[in-house]
Amino acid sequence: MTVESDDEIREALEYETIAVVGCSSTPGKAAHDVPAYLRDRGYDVIPVNPFADEIFGREAFDSLADIDAEIDVVCIFRPSEEVSQIVDEALERDDVDVVWTQQGIRDDEAARRARDDGRTVVQGRCMKVDHRRLIT
Incomplete structure (x- = not known):
């Protein structure tokens, strides 16, 4: 399912473990500051x-396939x-429930494949913005 409503976004934000593909070690970049915000709010962020x-004092993985831990959200x-390609890697895993692309990032065909595989899809939305708006 493609998430659009606030209730659906709230549900996607209830998961705890988030693998952040493209996580940055550079403060000031969205790919660093958004995951840092999520970590500060209690999420388990896997870079x-x-x-x-290493990012945030935690091992940074080369790919989703290298992560042994359970992942809820990519x-x-x-x-x-x-x-x-990232969605294909996520679909290889049975534990990923949500595929979320950040603001300005989308691939409708990849989103369709993820939805067809039973995953929840959020496209082109910032997790930090939605969390601030709906959770805090």
């Missing part, structure tokens, strides 16, 4: 960035043209 060893901070 995915093949060019970093949050994507990569260009739209990379979304398809």
Whole structure:
């Protein structure tokens, strides 16, 4: 299902473990500040960035496939043209319930594949903005 309503977004924000693909180690970048905000609000944020060893004092993984822990949400901070491959990696996992692309990022075909596989999809929305608006 593609999430549009506030109630559906609230449900997507109830999950606890978020793998952030494209997580940045650079403060001031959205791909760093949004996951930092989520960590500060109690979410378990798993950084995915093949060019970093550690982000937020936690091991950064090269890909979703390298993560042994359970993942509820895959949050994507990569260009739209990379979304398809990331969604395919997410669909290889049985534990991912939500695929969320950040503001300005979307791939309708990849979103359709995720929905067809029973995953919840949020496209082009900022988790921090929606969390501030609906949860805090």
